[in-house]
Amino acid sequence: MNSNRLFFIDAVRAFAILMMLQGHFIDTLLNPIYRDESNLAYQIWSYFRGITAPTFFTISGLVFLYLLLRAKDKGNDDSRIKKGLYRSFLLIVVGYALRIDIFGWLHGEFSNYVFVVDVLQCIGLSLIMLIGCYVLLRKQLRLLSLLLLVLGCFCFLTEPLYRNLDLSHTPKLFANYMTKRNGSIFTILPWFGFTAFGGFLATVFFSHVHKNRFRLITVISFFVFGSLLIEYSSWFLMKLYYWTDIEVLKSSAYYNYLFTRFGNVLLLFGVFYAAEPFLKGSLIGKIGQKTLSIYVIHFIIIFGSFTGIGLKRFYYQSLYPTEAILGAVLFILVVCFISFHYVKTNAFIYKNIRRLIKTVKA
Numbered sequence: 001m002n003s004n005r006l007f008f009i010d011a012v013r014a015f016a017i018l019m020m021l022q023g024h025f026i027d028t029l030l031n032p033i034y035r036d037e038s039n040l041a042y043q044i045w046s047y048f049r050g051i052t053a054p055t056f057f058t059i060s061g062l063v064f065l066y067l068l069l070r071a072k073d074k075g076n077d078d079s080r081i082k083k084g085l086y087r088s089f090l091l092i093v094v095g096y097a098l099r100i101d102i103f104g105w106l107h108g109e110f111s112n113y114v115f116v117v118d119v120l121q122c123i124g125l126s127l128i129m130l131i132g133c134y135v136l137l138r139k140q141l142r143l144l145s146l147l148l149l150v151l152g153c154f155c156f157l158t159e160p161l162y163r164n165l166d167l168s169h170t171p172k173l174f175a176n177y178m179t180k181r182n183g184s185i186f187t188i189l190p191w192f193g194f195t196a197f198g199g200f201l202a203t204v205f206f207s208h209v210h211k212n213r214f215r216l217i218t219v220i221s222f223f224v225f226g227s228l229l230i231e232y233s234s235w236f237l238m239k240l241y242y243w244t245d246i247e248v249l250k251s252s253a254y255y256n257y258l259f260t261r262f263g264n265v266l267l268l269f270g271v272f273y274a275a276e277p278f279l280k281g282s283l284i285g286k287i288g289q290k291t292l293s294i295y296v297i298h299f300i301i302i303f304g305s306f307t308g309i310g311l312k313r314f315y316y317q318s319l320y321p322t323e324a325i326l327g328a329v330l331f332i333l334v335v336c337f338i339s340f341h342y343v344k345t346n347a348f349i350y351k352n353i354r355r356l357i358k359t360v361k362a
Helices: 008-029 040-073 077-097 102-106 119-137 141-157 188-208 214-244 247-254 258-274 283-303 311-315 321-342 346-361
Strands: none
Touching (some): 008 040, 008 258, 008 283, 008 311, 040 077, 040 141, 040 188, 119 141, 141 188, 141 247, 141 258, 188 214, 188 258, 214 247
């Protein structure tokens, strides 16, 4: 089967990373008195900030499994699995490393902050789980597709059951993957659900991308299903509750941010997939190939990884709106400049960490 490259993937990743850059900058440095929920500009900013993480997790699952399926088609999926496992564990290690405060440690100050789970750890673990699903059903593509769809729905529907999970007697290293009570930003549930849905989309693309009118049908489907999830998913969950009397369905309907966020992600995918013919070789596509390096650079600058000296230390929640907006634009330009001229691709990060590991072993 001849599977085409999906150029829109890089564009989606670029959009997500740029939204993350401005989101982290403004959220960290904007004075709280200007967080006006009734202000249209703030509402728009909040909306795009809210769909950034769901987009990241979904696109990660899509691109990872799509490449894995392409490797299988060429008879080389074992190598891709090993490479995927290595990079997934590396994401987890980098996620923890970015919270190390070397200067603090030198002064004898050790904090549980280093055990906080953020997006890199969750994506890394999600991809490992995705690999497990693939290995289990690699010879049954339709079953794999169904499994990922079911897992995504299960993660979202059962969110009320683990929302306030008490793991106080569990070591924080493990508990932080399931609860935010110790400061974790992301937890594996429900976020693996987005990765599972991304994997499901990968099976659809791999099976049908070569067919005539696939782009047209897929773009329409993205907009239709995205709109349905946003407008009617809560209504549908309540209908299911009335039919089945399963309490968790009602709880999900009353706090239905997961299906609606996924609906927003599908709308975003529809926009970028429709525009894919114009994105080949574009700057935004190149930015999408550097998401890990951009993430690492921005984290060091804002949060002061390793040294404890970052923008947060000097300007935390102190900027006026104009300063925050202009600062965010400048911040994006600086981070992208560093990434393009000093950290050529994500592979640069992987290669140098691999070299460091070999040096330590020697």
